[in-house]
Structure formats: C-alpha cells, structure tokens
Amino acid sequence: MNPKAVRPDPLPGRVPGPGERSWNFGPGPAYLPDEVVREAQEALWRFGETGMGVAEISHRDPLFLELVEGLEARVRRLLALPASHAVLFMAGGARPHFSLVPLNLSKPRRGRTAYALTGYWSRLARSDAAVLVQTEVAAEILEGDPVAIPDPARWNLREPVDYLYYTDNESIDGVEFGSPPVVGGLPLVADMTANLFSRPIPDPDVFDLIFAGAQKNLGITGLAIVMVRKEALAGSLEGWPRYLQYRDWIACRSMVNTPPTFNLYMADLMARWMEKEGGLAVLAARNRKKADLLYAAIDQSGGFYRNRVAPACRSRMNVPFRLADERRTPQFLEAARGAGLVQIAGHHSVGGCRASIYNAMPEAGVRQLCEFMREYQRTAG
Ligand SMILES: Cc1ncc(COP(=O)(O)O)c(C=O)c1O
Numbered sequence: 001m002n003p004k005a006v007r008p009d010p011l012p013g014r015v016p017g018p019g020e021r022s023w024n025f026g027p028g029p030a031y032l033p034d035e036v037v038r039e040a041q042e043a044l045w046r047f048g049e050t051g052m053g054v055a056e057i058s059h060r061d062p063l064f065l066e067l068v069e070g071l072e073a074r075v076r077r078l079l080a081l082p083a084s085h086a087v088l089f090m091a092g093g094a095r096p097h098f099s100l101v102p103l104n105l106s107k108p109r110r111g112r113t114a115y116a117l118t119g120y121w122s123r124l125a126r127s128d129a130a131v132l133v134q135t136e137v138a139a140e141i142l143e144g145d146p147v148a149i150p151d152p153a154r155w156n157l158r159e160p161v162d163y164l165y166y167t168d169n170e171s172i173d174g175v176e177f178g179s180p181p182v183v184g185g186l187p188l189v190a191d192m193t194a195n196l197f198s199r200p201i202p203d204p205d206v207f208d209l210i211f212a213g214a215q216k217n218l219g220i221t222g223l224a225i226v227m228v229r230k231e232a233l234a235g236s237l238e239g240w241p242r243y244l245q246y247r248d249w250i251a252c253r254s255m256v257n258t259p260p261t262f263n264l265y266m267a268d269l270m271a272r273w274m275e276k277e278g279g280l281a282v283l284a285a286r287n288r289k290k291a292d293l294l295y296a297a298i299d300q301s302g303g304f305y306r307n308r309v310a311p312a313c314r315s316r317m318n319v320p321f322r323l324a325d326e327r328r329t330p331q332f333l334e335a336a337r338g339a340g341l342v343q344i345a346g347h348h349s350v351g352g353c354r355a356s357i358y359n360a361m362p363e364a365g366v367r368q369l370c371e372f373m374r375e376y377q378r379t380a381g
Contacts, residue, residue, distance in 0.1 A: 023340060023341050023365040024342050025343050025356050026343030026356060027171055027172075028194070030360070032266075033360045035273070036266075036270060036273055039269060040054075047063075054265045055261060055265075067265065070268060071089070071271055074268070075225065075227075077275070078271065078280055079201055079227075080204060082204060085207075085230070086246075087225065087226070088227075089224070089225055089254045090224050090226060091260045093222055093224055094213030097191070098124065098128035098129060100246065102133040102135075103237065103245075105235075106132070106163065107133070110133075111162050112133065112134045112136065112162060113162050114135070114137070114161040114165065114186070115137060115138060115165045116140075116181065118149055119170030120172040121167045121170055122165070122166060139152070147173070147175065147309050148313060149175060152181035152183050157186065163186065163189045163209075164181070164186040165188075165189045165191075166188070166190055166191075167190070167191040168195055171193070171194035171347075171356070172350060173320070174315040174318050174354070176195060180206055180207070188207045189210075192210050192211070192212045193212040193215075194315075195315075195316070196216070197218060197280060197359060199283070199284035200280045200281055208232040209228045209229065210227045211226045214267055217358050217359045219263060219266035220263055220266050223267060228246055274359065283359050286359075287359065290357050291315075291316040293363070293367065295311075297369075297370035298373075301373070304377045305323060306321060307319065307322075319355045320346055321353050321354070323353070326351075328380065332353070335376060336376075339372050344369075
C-alpha cells in the first residue's frame with residue numbers, strides 16, 4: 001500500500017534511514033563532520049601501524065606525542081598565535097577555568113578583576129571567580145527589546161584591575177561580540193568556548209588568556225584548550241596545589257597527569273579538517289552565510305518565530321528563537337525530530353528553541369531547517 005494514502009505528507013526533511021545521521025543542531029556535544037567520525041571509528045579499532053586502537057595507546061608513545069605536537073602547531077597556524085603564548089590542553093572542559101583564571105592571573109584574596117556580564121556563562125564565571133578575587137562589573141547586557149551589548153567605550157572601568165574578562169559568544173543567550181572589547185589597554189581574558197575557530201582572531205596579542213571547551217569546534221566534551229601569555233603568569237602561587245597552576249601545565253607540556261588521549265586525537269582530527277577546509281577565513285564566510293539564512297527565516301516569519309537579540313550582536317553559532325505561541329514549542333520540536341532535525345530545544349534554563357550551527361554544520365543542514373520552519377508555519381494554521 002502507498003503510505004501516502006494513509007499519512008499526510010511529512011514536513012520537509014526526513015527521518016534518517018539505517019546507517020544515516022540526522023542534522024544535529026546540538027549546542028555541544030555537537031555535530032562532527034561525517035569524515036571525522038568515520039576516521040575516528042577506524043582509529044578506535046586500529047591507529048596507524050601500531051596494531052592498537054587510538055584510545056589504547058600510551059600518552060608517552062612517540063607517535064602520540066607527535067600527534068599532540070602536531071595539534072599544537074595546527075592550532076598556532078589556524079589562529080596565528082604569537083610565540084609569547086603557551087598552548088595547553090587540559091581535561092575537565094571549560095568551567096574549571098572560571099576558577100583557574102582568577103587564581104593564576106590575579107592574586108587570590110587580594111586581586112581585583114573586571115567582568116562583562118553578557119549572559120549565563122559570564123555570570124557564572126564571575127560568581128566562581130568571586131570566591132577567589134574581587135570582581136567588578138565592567139558592563140551588563142542591556143535586557144531590553146532588543147537585547148544588546150553596551151558600547152565598550154562606555155564600560156565602567158575606573159579601578160585598576162588585573163584583567164578584563166568577557167565571554168566572546170554566549171551560547172545560551174545567543175549574544176556574540178563582533179570584535180574583542182579592547183578598552184583602556186587592559187589585558188583581556190576571553191571565554192571562547194562557543195566560537196573559537198569560527199573566525200580568525202584579529203589580534204591574539206590583546207589577550208592574556210583565551211580558553212575554550214572543545215565540544216563545539218574542536219571535537220568532543222571534556223577537553224579544554226587554554227592559550228596564555230607566559231609572562232602574565234609571573235605571580236607566585238605558593239601554597240596552592242600544583243595541579244591548579246598553569247605554569248606547571250606549561251612545564252609538563254599538558255601532561256601533568258594522564259591526558260584524555262581520545263579527546264586530543266579528536267581535536268587533532270578537527271584541526272586537520274579545519275585546515276583542509278581552507279582555514280578560519282573560509283569557515284568564517286560559511287558561518288556568516290549560514291547564520292544569515294537562519295536569522296532571515298526567523299525575521300521574515302512575520303513574528304511567528306522571534307529572536308530578540310540586536311542584529312549587531314547576534315551569535316553566528318547559537319541561534320535561539322521562540323515561537324510566538326509558546327504552547328506550540330513541544331509540538332514544533334517533535335515535528336522537527338520527525339523531519340530529521342534534532343537537538344533544537346533551548347537550554348533548560350530558558351526554554352524555547354536554539355539551533356547551534358558550528359563549523360561542522362553544512363549550509364545544506366541550515367537550509368533544511370529554514371525550509372522546515374517555513375513549512376511548519378504554513379501548515380500550523
Ligand atoms: C560559552 C561557554 N562557556 C562555558 C561553557 C561550559 O563548558 P563545560 O561544560 O565544558 O564546562 C559552555 C558550555 O556550553 C559555553 O558555551
């Protein structure tokens with residue numbers, strides 16, 4: 001029997017068949033390029049000529065050490081990182097650095113720092129840091145309609161501080177800086193978890209430290225990359241555990257203890273993939289186009305879908321949106337799943353919807369989502 005005789009036409013898109021994958025708009029863990037997943041699948045079984053799987057080989061094996069060196073070199077090339085900055089790979093994801101940054105770049109219990117509060121992650125970073133140092137508020141997001149980042153030229157930075165901390169892309173709020181807030185020559189610290197490698201960094205030298213969890217553009221959860229100006233770590237941290245000191249991590253070349261070897265392997269595959277795709281300028285142009293397509297679908301829906309962020313600071317990576325009739329949201333998400341478009345629910349703290357479109361998401365996936373959204377609206381009555 002023709003199934004169409006009994007079922008209405010599904011909305012655009014389709015449930016992936018056996019062996020196929022959905023378009024995955026998850027915020028992290030996030031979509032990985034198919035070829036990367038395939039290569040990792042093979043390497044889990046057998047890594048090069050070693051006769052071992054990549055998750056089974058010693059982190060001290062010359063082949064593995066070479067891999068980590070190669071990863072660092074690729075990261076340096078991709079970001080044009082100056083030699084003044086060390087590159088660290090640390091287990092535990094991004095959040096530990098909310099505490100490690102004030103510990104290592106300020107003076108525990110005496111230091112003064114400044115935080116720009118532009119969303120969920122910067123607020124959490126500030127509250128973690130406040131246990132260790134004084135944290136001034138340099139700026140707060142303007143919560144109107146639209147939501148906007150206040151002009152850095154007018155930020156409140158009267159007191160001398162050890163660093164100015166900000167979150168380059170707020171993955172829950174969908175707010176992103178167009179360029180780093182270089183103010184008063186202050187050393188910058190940036191959480192770039194949700195947009196590192198999505199575009200070139202114009203001048204990495206303005207940063208004392210950049211950190212990022214790997215789960216968006218550099219592979220899988222549980223690994224963080226830290227790029228820190230070595231000179232900024234001159235202060236003594238006597239009495240604090242060595243494991244918490246970036247200087248020790250630099251001295252041990254990120255091998256203070258057994259590192260998460262599979263995550264490092266995945267990061268290396270992703271860095272190779274980014275180079276193969278043409279580097280960050282190429283990826284940035286693709287990311288701009290994908291974001292423009294999706295925001296256009298929202299803005300041209302006549303209010304059926306809404307994003308409240310001012311266009312100048314809309315995230316190119318995480319696109320949160322709400323349906324005007326919020327009661328429809330569960331049904332919308334279910335229909336999307338049925339069309340092979342998954343992980344579009346908003347963060348549990350805010351609800352609504354959110355599509356994350358990191359480097360690995362092809363334009364075809366975004367076009368499919370836009371088409372689905374238009375068709376859902378048309379058939380929603
Ligand atoms: C901007 C930002 N900072 C920090 C985090 C926390 O990352 P983790 O869960 O690896 O600690 C996230 C997670 O999504 C994030 O998007």
